[in-house]
Amino acid sequence: MGETILELKNISKSFDGKKILDDLCLNIEKNEFVTLLGPSGCGKSTLLRIIGGFVKPDHGQVFFEGSDITSMPPEKRQVHTVFQKYSLFPHMNVADNVAFGLKLKKKNRDYISEKVRYAMRLVNMEGYEERMTTSLSGGQQQRIAIARAIVNEPKMLLLDEPLGALDLKLRHEMQKELMRIKHEVGITFVYVTHDQEEALTMSDRIVVMNQGIIQQMGTSKSIYDEPQNAFVADFIGDSNIINGIMIKDRLVLIHGVEVECVDEGFDPNEPVDVVIRPEDLVIVGKDNGFTNGIVTNLIYKGAYYDISVAAGDYEWSVQSNVPAAVNSEVGLFIEPENIQIMKKPKSSDEEVIDKLG
């Protein structure tokens, strides 16, 4: 465990009587790349704005390097933000945008031009200094926005869905760029996104949020492989989430079929959520799996086939390297260790899943 740079203590915030953040606690470590991940309205952007100083929490405190900054205005915080809409100053050229913070600090001219040159090189935008920001593409504008924040050497950089407005290819490119920049400047990144793939790619640690509370925290791998509840499982990657009954340790009832699994510690006959990743399901011959079904849909996705298999009133989502003929009857097989069993979440979460589904 590293040194804590930011500590959020029991943060609550409501807007117009609607609770956005509910008694939330979070510690962020120095040099960490933390991603706040969740659907829109989960409170992740509000949390970022509280860290940036633009929103004051109703309850709770924010500590930065040990001192309480809850009431400190944004201009005094050693934290800078990269906004989704870039928010460059339209009346200034690129260099003046990047130099804005340093000029306010009344640094001398040589220092400023040296720093600006470094920042422009860092984001691969050398030669654009004299351009007006409005003549740049979205990706270029976002690079300038990053340079404009980083040039001030903040201890922490907040990024509010910075790649949300870019197209897919550019987004992938910028993800790599961001990781390189993060590596080079060695400061803490707090990144907000609703894109789970982006979160999995870049983060040291992912904080999955929903309805103003943290659903799960952990590395990309632990979040993906071991989701703690059905919300996380559904939100991170595609999942088959089925109602099941835990008959006893290592045996779960799915759609009337007893299936072997590796989970223990549930009450006998406890209703549970069963989570199965589409890539873990294997299509086998009829009667060779735990259930049979009819192939209803086949989509070629490049790296794999996306196959829908209807069994009873449930439609399984399967990812497979080999195609299966539509309308054919097949069996579905699963290795016991690829079955995730979860306790039924609180009722409010179930509502959310229904909405998402």
Add this chain to the structure above:
Amino acid sequence: MDKILGKRSALAGPYVIWAVGFTVIPLLVIIKYALFDRSGAFTLSNILAIFDPVHLRALVFSLEIALGCTAICIILAYPLVLAISRLRFARSGFMLVILILPMWMNFILKLLAWQMILSSNGVLNMIISALGITGFDISNTPLSIMIGVIYEYFPYMVLPVFDAVVAIDADVIEAARDLGAKKSTVFWKIIFPLSLPGLMSGITMVFVPSMTSFVTADILGGGKLQLVGNIIEQEFIQSMNWNLGSGLSVALMIFILISMTFTVNRNEREEEEAW
């Protein structure tokens, strides 16, 4: 494409007829009057008459009034705009309606009301003498003319500035604060420069009418203080010297065009820089 454009420009037809009939032709008539004397001989003396000491004094006085009024309108407009641009839409709309409300009343009526307030035995002096202060009388002074002018033209400053300020992205302002700008710095480095196009249209709409609002000067200046507009009016109505009146109008127009070229050029440059 050309066909569509051709049809579209035909839509401007009614206005073109209006503009030719009531702007271009009268303007040509005035220029014709200005360039000839009563006997019909060509002369520049009507235009150059602006340099006559009496006329020049009226021009300078008009300029002082107009600059003063414009400056005060700007100083009053920004705090108001900053305040109402932060209100929620419904409430800022309400504030704007209150601001615009006086524009729906007759200009002369408003001036007569101001005359009642500002005259020697008017409401203002009654209140002031009731407070035991004597010797304070602003009736028929440049100040009372300015009050009338500002009252009339203030909305023309506020509205374009408001439009420009509201158009500034809230994120841009937050970005400035995020980078270490205090609220006052945000105003001078971000809000003010980005509102310049609006400010320039505001200045155009306040400055020019302030220079020539002779009715205001007549009613609130007691007929003693003469704006250049009053001189022109007198040449037309009292002296019946249309040639001199037109000459002074043309001189004033040239003067205004020169000062506006300066502002508009600046405006365009700002916009180029901004966009």
